[in-house]
Every structure is written in C-alpha cells, then in structure tokens.
Amino acid sequence: MAARPGGHNLAVMNGPKEKVLTLDTMNACVKRVEYAVRGPIVLRALELEQELRQGVKKPFTEVIRANIGDAHAMGQKPITFLRQVLALCVHPDLLNSPDFPEDAKRRAESILQACGGHSLGAYSNSSGIQPIREHVAQYIQRRDGGIPADPNNIFLSTGASDAIVTVLKLLVAGEGRCRTGVLIPIPQYPLYSAALAELNAVQVDYYLDEDRAWALDVAELRRALCQARGHCRPRALCIINPGNPTGQVQTRECIEAVIRFAFEEQLFLMADEVYQDNVYAEGSQFHSFKKVLMEMGPPYSTQQELASFHSISKGYMGECGLRGGYVEVVNMDPAVQQQMQKMMSVRLCPPLPGQAVLDMVVSPPEPSDPSFTQFQAEKQAVLADLAAKAKLTEKVFNAVPGIRCNPVQGAMYSFPRIELPPRAIQRAKELGLAPDMFFCLRLLEETGICVVPGSGFGQREGTYHFRMTILPAAEKLRPLLEKLSQFHAKFTREYS
Amino acid sequence: MAARPGGHNLAVMNGPKEKVLTLDTMNACVKRVEYAVRGPIVLRALELEQELRQGVKKPFTEVIRANIGDAHAMGQKPITFLRQVLALCVHPDLLNSPDFPEDAKRRAESILQACGGHSLGAYSNSSGIQPIREHVAQYIQRRDGGIPADPNNIFLSTGASDAIVTVLKLLVAGEGRCRTGVLIPIPQYPLYSAALAELNAVQVDYYLDEDRAWALDVAELRRALCQARGHCRPRALCIINPGNPTGQVQTRECIEAVIRFAFEEQLFLMADEVYQDNVYAEGSQFHSFKKVLMEMGPPYSTQQELASFHSISKGYMGECGLRGGYVEVVNMDPAVQQQMQKMMSVRLCPPLPGQAVLDMVVSPPEPSDPSFTQFQAEKQAVLADLAAKAKLTEKVFNAVPGIRCNPVQGAMYSFPRIELPPRAIQRAKELGLAPDMFFCLRLLEETGICVVPGSGFGQREGTYHFRMTILPAAEKLRPLLEKLSQFHAKFTREYS
Known part of the structure; x- marks a missing residue:
C-alpha cells in the first residue's frame, strides 16, 4: 500500500480514503515486538x-491465570502496614483516626512532608522523592553488608520495566554492523526481547544450562559474544537473578566470573534483581551484583558500569498494580547519568503511591515499632508459603513421565520441560503454531489453566517448556499441578 | 573517543578503562531531547x-515554582470524594468505618470488584480495568452530547504523556526524506519536541498567531506542511486545546477547518485535550475534536483518524502524582489498534490508583448521592478560583510597559511576551544563553520566582516570552505578579 501522491483535495471525491496508519506504514520495530506473558494465550483466556x-x-x-507473577490476583493479601500507611498518605484526615498504629502515622507524615503541598497528588522530582532515594540507599547499604550506596545514583521508576527500558534506550546507537547488541539469557523475561525489538537493537542470545539447573556459563557468554561481534557491536549484558522464568539463583562465584567477563569485554552490566527477596532453596542465597562488584575491588569496583533494578511488584509485597521500582547505577559516566535524568523528566515522575510503598519496603518497621511483629509475621508467612509451593511444584512435576522440572530456587515460576509427541509437533506446524503454544492453548481450552509456552521466553531448538507461576493458593496449587500433569499424559496419548 | 578495538583481556593491564557508555557512544536521539519544564532552570531552583x-x-x-502545572504543590487541596474512595480502595478495612459516606464505599467496592484479587496491588488488563474503560466511554458520550464512544477504543495510561508517546511511536517510520514528520504548534508543550527527538521523527513547526490570541490558522498549517514535504513525510498533526503554554481555546469553526485540512492532507490527528475542564473566558467553550468530527458526518466521521488524550493531572482535580489518563482512538485501523494494545502490554498496566481516580473523574457523584453537594462545591471552588487568577494575571501583566499578555482563556498558564533591551540580548549571547533564559535565570536568582523561558516552548524568532502557571494561591499570586513586573522594569533599566 504505497502512500498516496501529494495528498490534495481530491481525497474527498476519491471514495474510501486509505488510512494514514496501517500495518504497512506503521513503525516496523513496534510490529516486531512480541510479549508472550500477555500474548495470544492471555487474550484467549480473557x-x-x-x-x-x-x-x-x-x-x-x-480460568486460572498462572501466566503472570501477579500475587494479589492469586489471592495473596497485601501487607497491612504498607496499606495502612498508603491510606494515610492518600487521605490524611485519617491521621486523626484511632484505628492506625502510631508508626504508620509517623511514616505517612514523613512521606507527606516530602511531597509538594504535602500531597501524593503533586509531581515529585523526576528521579523520585529525595528522602525515599536516601532510604533506598540505606537499604542497599544494609543489604550489601555496609558497602555504601549514593542516593544520587538511585532513580525511582514506574516498576522495574520502566527503568530497564530507560537504560537500554541510553545504550542504543549505531547502524548496520555497528548496531548495539545486548546479551540476554535464553530463556529470558520477554520485556528484554520486546524492548530490544522496539529500540531496533540486536538481541544476542546466551543460553542458560538446563542440565545444570539453568546455571549461567561464562564459556557460553563468550561464544555468544564472539558470534555477535560478526554482525553487531555488543555493548551490554543483561542478567536476571533470581532467574525469570527459570528460577535459578546464581552463586557468588558465577557472579564474579560474569563481572570479570563484562569488564574484560567492555560490556555494560544490567542486573535484574527484582526477585532478590524470593529465594527458597536450601543453600541458595541472593548475592547482589553491586556487592560482589565492590568486594572484587579495583579495577572492577571503580570502573565496571552496572545498573541494578528492583521492584515492589514481587518479593513478599506483590504490589504490581502500584507500579513502583528503582534502578541503582554504579560507575556510570556522570554526563550520561545527567542524560538519564533528563529522559526521566520528560515523563514527569513515577507514580507517588508506588514511591510511598517503596519507602516502606526499603525501610520496614523496626523491632521497637508497634507494627513490627505483625509486619514480620505477614512477610514471613508469604515467603514461607512461596517456598513450600516452589518445592511442591518441583516435586509434583518431576513425578510425571515426560515432564522434568529444575528446582525453583527462587523467583515465582517453574519452567518445566515437557516432551511432546512427534504427531503433536506435526499438528502444531500444520496450525502454524509453536508446538508448546499448541500444547498450552489446548491446556487452556480443556482445563482453564493459563500458562505461557516456553517459545515466548526462548529455549533451545527442539525443546519445549511452559512457565507457570507458583502463586496459586496452596489448596488450589496441588489439584492444579495434578490436573496439568494429567492433561499432559492425555495429550501425549492422544498424539502418540 | 572511538570505541576500543576488539576488547580483550588487555583491558585489565591497560590502566583506566574507557566507559562503555559515554556522551559520544550513547543514543544520539536521547542526547537531542530537551525538556524545558524541568530543565536547567528547575535544577537551579532545586x-x-x-x-x-x-x-x-x-x-x-x-522559591515559588510557577514552572509546572502542579496544583497540589501550589496548595490546592485534593477533592475529598476522590481521596476517600482511593483510601477505601487502598485499605479495604476502612469499608467498616463510619467516617466514610455510603456512596464512597459503594464506589470503592465496585472498583475493587473489578480488580484481580479485589486489590489495587494486582495488575489490570494492559488497556485498563474494563468497567473503568466503560465509564470513560459513557463520560465521553455525555460530554459530546450523546455521540457514542466505544470502550474498546479507550486505553487507560500512565498520565496523558504516556499515551501521547505511544501513539507517536506507532507513527514513526521511514528514513531520510521519508522520515515521519509530525506537525506541532509553536509554542508547544515540550513533551512533543522531546518525544519526536527521541523517536528520531521530524518536528514540523506551525506557528500560532500571537496577535490573534494564539489562534490556529489553517493557512499557516498549509505553509508548514508544504515546506515540510520537501524533506520528510508529514503524517500527523498535533493540536493542544486548550493551549499549553498559550491558553487559547479553539472555536468550533477552527476545529472544523483543522479536521478538513487533516482529512485532505492525509494526516493522523492527535488532540491533546487535557485541559478540557479548564476554560475560563466568557464566550469560550471547549469543543472536543471527537464531537466536531462526528458532527461533520461522512467522509470525515467515518474515515479521519483521531486520537484524543485526557488526564487526571489537570482540570479541577490536579492529581498529577497519581499518573492517570486515557486516550480514545477513532477510525484507527483495527490491526494497528491491536499493535498498540500489544505495545502497552509490555509495560504491563497503568498504575491502579490513577485508574481508580480516573473512574471517579469520569463518573462523579450524582445529585442523589450523599457526596454530591460537597463534590460539586469543591470542584466549582477550584475552577472559579482558577478563572479569577487567569483574569488577574492577564490584567496585572498588561498594565506593565514591556509585557503583553494574551487572555488566558483556558488551561493553567500565562505566556506573556516580554520586551528585552538589546544590551540584555547581547549579554545573554555572551553567556551562551537564550535571551529569555537569561531573563528567567536572573528572575529566579533575585526573586525566587521560577518560570520557564519561552525558548523552551518555541516562539517566533526575535520574540521573547515566559510561561508562568496561574496556580499560586490567590493571596500569593498578586504580590508574585507585581514582583515579577517590578523585576522586569528593573532588568530593563539595568540593560538600557
């Protein structure tokens, strides 16, 4: 559909006008974007x-929506303290109510004190409310065993996704063989592939090792990098730890090796650490890239560029709908950091309710505060429940012939590998579907269970997976897992 | 600073490593972005x-921040009903409290009913909570005298900015002389220039007529378009009505002429109508592009593509910090609309508190509801106060020699033209500053008044302006205007 020549008054007489904006004339990069977590399978679920x-x-x-890490939607209750303070911030008349603990009131007052006109309805600074940035810095310092964090290096954001896209946007440059390449894990969280497609950057895949519980192998990073250098300029390396959709938790040694690799190969490091509170497996522990980097000392600690992302959507709070998060940048060129700040200012500011809740997450009640006991009890209950569900999921799936599930060491998902019979693969091809998409669609139609096919995250050729959250309530999860396993058996019989 | 060749282990021995991301290697489009509303003058104010x-x-x-339309920061109180309902949504325990009116409780319950897990902490559909989209459609239908709106054409967003950037992003295509051009008014709200720079689209300026109270003239549109066709492919036309920073309210005749022009010239129309509730001047009235388009009948009503934007940040509510808004698309290619939905899904969903408040804005208390009287009284008080301040601003400025201010018919800003003496212009040039930036910086340093120079919005060569909000509290506004006027006189003397 070529554009009409000239564009003159004839249009009115010429009958039906062609649209200005069509699939043929729209942004081609946008057209290439795919986002499986909310893709066709979710539209069908709706x-x-x-x-x-x-x-x-x-x-x-x-319909059971096990496609997305949406804790509250699956019945998890909000943490009381977070909602008390937020309600007080939203409607300060409540500060006179006897129904709120004193520490919640004090906290709301101090957040409002930092807001324009003492209202969550005012814009904040584009990088977030200053005292909240300071609290985030203190949180990082505590988390990292005393290694300091600078509030000026912290930018609050509209969820982690927003900050990730902002940093990627800074990195994109060049044309043809000089286009920016970005290394991302496969399987990956499809925000990365979607953002890279939209920004017209080159996605460089490195594969996680399914046989070693989705471990990251530097030799594989090197292979991916070398291959990519033939057709683009790789400039950044993205890590998701704990892994999404894969659930692995990286060892300290692995992180050190990755940092050394990034340093040697001149790659900007992006560490997606939104599941840092979600570590369940015995022997697994979360190590932040920032901490490891700093402990490695110079030249790494003084030179390696790093951006680390966190969110209020996951962890024990699961406040997805409020859209809060932050990025900490380390060793970023100050002039570039200014550019980042400028970019953020165009969107004015992150939503203030999300900022307020982030404040509580990074600076929760202290032992001497009236809300401490309940806060801790609620937090631990959520995390213990998730740990039990992670274990249960792994166990049930691994008891099923044709399904193999790595341990869910962290995050909120299982990503089991499924065997699909050749006739099912054949049938999928006839329908123009990825074989695991075909499986997941059939699963949805027959059981109401909504999970996302592995092809939406990337996987080794000829392997098939799906991602399922571990979030359904405990009493629902076991029957769900069993129903899914039975469906797999039936599906396998049907196509054998 | 050329990129280092290869990138091998030598880096460790080679002394200080160059950064991966520098001003030289970063995204050049981002570097070109400017956003005066939060630019250098605001950093200095901080x-x-x-x-x-x-x-x-x-x-x-x-420091008086008259640089940004941030009502709550300037002391405007939130509308009680909005905050009551939002507090109930955030902390549903309050549904048992006797301190909230029944209609606020019913509203909160119905919003929560539509949320996953009955929580604002769950993600919503990417295009927003379905019943809220329906309420927006009903609002538009009432506003437009019964002309129907389809909820499926309405997409909730993170403030209007988010939706505007999304639509622009769809429109961007082509290279060289085929790059997408977008017509924007001069003076403009700099989100447009910033987004176009970032997207590497061509900004095509059309000038509003200062001598006719910033009226939009189709002959000037045509001039801009014809000139642009020599070096790009103009595909969209942006209108801001009521105008920002210019405050004019377009007549129905003008809107009709613009629509006819867009239709004939094959331009996608983008109508930024976030100030639709902010109309003050006698004889001025807001006409939505949608309504005029539909009333013009075929082929306009059936073919002309339009996106209209609205927000909860302005109007009488001023809830900027919650980041809520929507876009309604009309006659958009369904396949493109699907692409837009996909794009939005990558960012998951707009913040739920902003969605909830949008629901109340588009569907306020009815006369039979207990909150009706107070809601109406608060709303009318804010709007009457703004109208009085609009008038006062125009009056005070126009009494000053060397300042000329068009009537503030709508929106939230005055954009007076100032005469600057040649020696001041000379001095500014020596300092590498735009002359009105020099004036505004000096104003800030000497009086604490923070306004934005006209050069940040665009203006005719050789003219100088600044944008000042009319938001300061009435008792502060008059002294403020007088202080500013006195400063202008002093500045003029100093450089004469």
Missing part, C-alpha cells in the same frame, strides 16, 4: 472468562 | 531551595 460469565458450558468453572 | 535550607542568605525566603 475470552474464555467472558464466555463463562455468559453461561457458556466449559469443561472447567474458572 | 539548588536554591537547598541553599535556603542551609541558611544561605538570599533576597527571598522561598
């Missing part, structure tokens, strides 16, 4: 929910 | 505030 509401008969009574 | 806190002596005791 339709099914509507059909159920309209009374259409289905072999199930509800 | 420094001055810090100096004041540290006890540094200044010729003023506070």
Whole structure:
C-alpha cells in the first residue's frame, strides 16, 4: 500500500480514503515486538472468562491465570502496614483516626512532608522523592553488608520495566554492523526481547544450562559474544537473578566470573534483581551484583558500569498494580547519568503511591515499632508459603513421565520441560503454531489453566517448556499441578 | 573517543578503562531531547531551595515554582470524594468505618470488584480495568452530547504523556526524506519536541498567531506542511486545546477547518485535550475534536483518524502524582489498534490508583448521592478560583510597559511576551544563553520566582516570552505578579 501522491483535495471525491496508519506504514520495530506473558494465550483466556460469565458450558468453572507473577490476583493479601500507611498518605484526615498504629502515622507524615503541598497528588522530582532515594540507599547499604550506596545514583521508576527500558534506550546507537547488541539469557523475561525489538537493537542470545539447573556459563557468554561481534557491536549484558522464568539463583562465584567477563569485554552490566527477596532453596542465597562488584575491588569496583533494578511488584509485597521500582547505577559516566535524568523528566515522575510503598519496603518497621511483629509475621508467612509451593511444584512435576522440572530456587515460576509427541509437533506446524503454544492453548481450552509456552521466553531448538507461576493458593496449587500433569499424559496419548 | 578495538583481556593491564557508555557512544536521539519544564532552570531552583535550607542568605525566603502545572504543590487541596474512595480502595478495612459516606464505599467496592484479587496491588488488563474503560466511554458520550464512544477504543495510561508517546511511536517510520514528520504548534508543550527527538521523527513547526490570541490558522498549517514535504513525510498533526503554554481555546469553526485540512492532507490527528475542564473566558467553550468530527458526518466521521488524550493531572482535580489518563482512538485501523494494545502490554498496566481516580473523574457523584453537594462545591471552588487568577494575571501583566499578555482563556498558564533591551540580548549571547533564559535565570536568582523561558516552548524568532502557571494561591499570586513586573522594569533599566 504505497502512500498516496501529494495528498490534495481530491481525497474527498476519491471514495474510501486509505488510512494514514496501517500495518504497512506503521513503525516496523513496534510490529516486531512480541510479549508472550500477555500474548495470544492471555487474550484467549480473557475470552474464555467472558464466555463463562455468559453461561457458556466449559469443561472447567474458572480460568486460572498462572501466566503472570501477579500475587494479589492469586489471592495473596497485601501487607497491612504498607496499606495502612498508603491510606494515610492518600487521605490524611485519617491521621486523626484511632484505628492506625502510631508508626504508620509517623511514616505517612514523613512521606507527606516530602511531597509538594504535602500531597501524593503533586509531581515529585523526576528521579523520585529525595528522602525515599536516601532510604533506598540505606537499604542497599544494609543489604550489601555496609558497602555504601549514593542516593544520587538511585532513580525511582514506574516498576522495574520502566527503568530497564530507560537504560537500554541510553545504550542504543549505531547502524548496520555497528548496531548495539545486548546479551540476554535464553530463556529470558520477554520485556528484554520486546524492548530490544522496539529500540531496533540486536538481541544476542546466551543460553542458560538446563542440565545444570539453568546455571549461567561464562564459556557460553563468550561464544555468544564472539558470534555477535560478526554482525553487531555488543555493548551490554543483561542478567536476571533470581532467574525469570527459570528460577535459578546464581552463586557468588558465577557472579564474579560474569563481572570479570563484562569488564574484560567492555560490556555494560544490567542486573535484574527484582526477585532478590524470593529465594527458597536450601543453600541458595541472593548475592547482589553491586556487592560482589565492590568486594572484587579495583579495577572492577571503580570502573565496571552496572545498573541494578528492583521492584515492589514481587518479593513478599506483590504490589504490581502500584507500579513502583528503582534502578541503582554504579560507575556510570556522570554526563550520561545527567542524560538519564533528563529522559526521566520528560515523563514527569513515577507514580507517588508506588514511591510511598517503596519507602516502606526499603525501610520496614523496626523491632521497637508497634507494627513490627505483625509486619514480620505477614512477610514471613508469604515467603514461607512461596517456598513450600516452589518445592511442591518441583516435586509434583518431576513425578510425571515426560515432564522434568529444575528446582525453583527462587523467583515465582517453574519452567518445566515437557516432551511432546512427534504427531503433536506435526499438528502444531500444520496450525502454524509453536508446538508448546499448541500444547498450552489446548491446556487452556480443556482445563482453564493459563500458562505461557516456553517459545515466548526462548529455549533451545527442539525443546519445549511452559512457565507457570507458583502463586496459586496452596489448596488450589496441588489439584492444579495434578490436573496439568494429567492433561499432559492425555495429550501425549492422544498424539502418540 | 572511538570505541576500543576488539576488547580483550588487555583491558585489565591497560590502566583506566574507557566507559562503555559515554556522551559520544550513547543514543544520539536521547542526547537531542530537551525538556524545558524541568530543565536547567528547575535544577537551579532545586539548588536554591537547598541553599535556603542551609541558611544561605538570599533576597527571598522561598522559591515559588510557577514552572509546572502542579496544583497540589501550589496548595490546592485534593477533592475529598476522590481521596476517600482511593483510601477505601487502598485499605479495604476502612469499608467498616463510619467516617466514610455510603456512596464512597459503594464506589470503592465496585472498583475493587473489578480488580484481580479485589486489590489495587494486582495488575489490570494492559488497556485498563474494563468497567473503568466503560465509564470513560459513557463520560465521553455525555460530554459530546450523546455521540457514542466505544470502550474498546479507550486505553487507560500512565498520565496523558504516556499515551501521547505511544501513539507517536506507532507513527514513526521511514528514513531520510521519508522520515515521519509530525506537525506541532509553536509554542508547544515540550513533551512533543522531546518525544519526536527521541523517536528520531521530524518536528514540523506551525506557528500560532500571537496577535490573534494564539489562534490556529489553517493557512499557516498549509505553509508548514508544504515546506515540510520537501524533506520528510508529514503524517500527523498535533493540536493542544486548550493551549499549553498559550491558553487559547479553539472555536468550533477552527476545529472544523483543522479536521478538513487533516482529512485532505492525509494526516493522523492527535488532540491533546487535557485541559478540557479548564476554560475560563466568557464566550469560550471547549469543543472536543471527537464531537466536531462526528458532527461533520461522512467522509470525515467515518474515515479521519483521531486520537484524543485526557488526564487526571489537570482540570479541577490536579492529581498529577497519581499518573492517570486515557486516550480514545477513532477510525484507527483495527490491526494497528491491536499493535498498540500489544505495545502497552509490555509495560504491563497503568498504575491502579490513577485508574481508580480516573473512574471517579469520569463518573462523579450524582445529585442523589450523599457526596454530591460537597463534590460539586469543591470542584466549582477550584475552577472559579482558577478563572479569577487567569483574569488577574492577564490584567496585572498588561498594565506593565514591556509585557503583553494574551487572555488566558483556558488551561493553567500565562505566556506573556516580554520586551528585552538589546544590551540584555547581547549579554545573554555572551553567556551562551537564550535571551529569555537569561531573563528567567536572573528572575529566579533575585526573586525566587521560577518560570520557564519561552525558548523552551518555541516562539517566533526575535520574540521573547515566559510561561508562568496561574496556580499560586490567590493571596500569593498578586504580590508574585507585581514582583515579577517590578523585576522586569528593573532588568530593563539595568540593560538600557
């Protein structure tokens, strides 16, 4: 559909006008974007929910959305203290109410004190409310065993996604063989592939080792890098730890090796650490890239560029809907950091309710505070529940022939590998679907269980997976896992 | 600073490593972005505030931020009903409290009913909570005298800025002389120039007519378009009505002419209508582009592509910090609309508190509801106060020799033209500053008043302006205007 020549008054007489904006004339980069977590399978799930509401008969009574790490949607209750303080901030008349603990009131007052006109309705500085940036810095310092963090290196954001895209945007440059390449894990969280497609950067895949519980291997990083250098200019390396969708937690040694590699190969490091509170496996521990980097000493600690991302959407709080997060940058060129600040200012500021909740997350009640006991109890209950569900998921899946599931050491997902019979693969091809997409669609239609095919995250050729959250309530999770396993068996029989 | 060749282990021995990301190697489009509303003058204002806190002596005791349309920061109180409902949504325990009116409780319950897990902490659909989209559609239909709106054409967003950038992003395509050109008014709100720079699209300026109260003239649109066709492919036309920073309210005739022009010239229309509630001048009235378009009948109503933007940040509510807004698209290619939905899904969803408040804005208490009287009284008080301040601003400025101010018919800003003496212009040039930037910086240093130079919005060569909000509290505004006028006189004397 070529553009019409000239564009003159004839248009009115010429019958139906062509649209200005069509698939053929729109931004080609946007067209290439894919985002499986909310892709076709989720759209179909929405339709099914509507059909159920309209009374259409289905072999199930509800759609279970195990496609996305959305804790509250799966029934997890908000942490009381967070919501008390947020309610006080939103409606300060409540500061006179006897129904709120004193520390919640003090906290709300101090947050409002830092807001323009003492209102969450005012814009904040584009990099976030200053005292909250300071609290984030103190949190990082405590987390990292006393290694200092500078509030000026911390930028609050609209969830972690926003900050990740901002940093990627800074990195994109060049044309043709000089285009920026960015190394991302496969399987990956598809925000990365989507953002790189939109920014017209080159996605450079490095594969995690499924046989070693999705470990990251520097030799594989090197292979990916060398291969990429033939057709682009790799400039950044993204790490997701704990892994999404893969659930592995990286060892300190691994992180050191990655940092050394990034340093030697001149790569900007991006550490997606939004699941830092979600570590379940015995022997696993979260090590922040910042801490390891600093402990390695010069030249790493003084020169290696790093951006580390965190969020209020995951952890024990699961406040996805409030869209809060932050990025800490380390060793970033000050002039570039100014450019980043400028970029953020165009969008004015991150939402203030998300900023307020981030403040509480990084600076929770202290032992002497009235809310301490309840806060800790609620937090531990959520994390213990998740740990139990991580274990249960692994166990149930691994008892099923044709399903193999690595331990869910951290994060919120299992990413089991499934065997699919050749006739199913054949049938999928006929339908123009990835084989695991075909499996997941059939699963959804027959059981109401909504999970995301591995092809949406990337996987080794000829292997098939799906991502399922471990978030469904404990009493629902076991039947769900069993239903899914039974479906796999039935599907396998059907196509064998 | 050329990139280092190869990138091998030598780096460790080679002394100080060059950074991966520098001004020279970063995204050149980002570097070109400017955003005056939060630019150098605001950074200086922040420094001055810090100096004041540290006890540094200044010729003023506070910095007055009249640079940005941030109502709450200037002391405007939030609308009670909005905050009551939001507090109930955030902390549903309050639903049992006797301190909230029944309609606020019912509203909160119905919003929570539509949230995953009945929590604002769950993600919503990427295009927003479905019943809220429906309420927006009903609001538009009422506003437009019964012309229907389709909820499926409405996408909630993180403030209007987010939606504007999303639509611009869809439109960007082509290289060299085929690059997408977008017509924007001069003076403009610098989100547009910033987004176009970042997206590497061509900014095509059309000038508003200062001598006719910033009216939009189709002959000038045509001039801009014809000139642009020599070096790019103009595909979209942005309108800001009521105008920012210019405050004009477009007549129905003008809107009709613009639509006819866009139709004939094959331009996608973008109508920034975030100030639709902010119309003050007698005889001025807000006409939505959607309504005029539909009333013009075919082929316009059936073919002309339009996106209209609205926000909760302005109007009488001023809830900037919550980041809520929406876009309605009309006659958009369904396939492109799907692409837009996909793009939005990558960022997961707009913040839920902003969505909730949008729900109340588009569907306020009815006369039979207990909150109706107070809601209406608060709303009318804010709007009447703004109208009075708009008038006052125009009056005071126009009494000053060397300042000329068009009527503030709508929006939240005055954009007076100032005469600057040749020696001041000379001095500014020596300092490498735009003359009105020089004026505004001096104003800030000597009076603490922070306004944005006209050069940040664009203006005709050789003319100088500044943008000042009309938001300061009534008792502060008059002294402020007088102080500013006196400063202008002093500045003029000093450089004459």
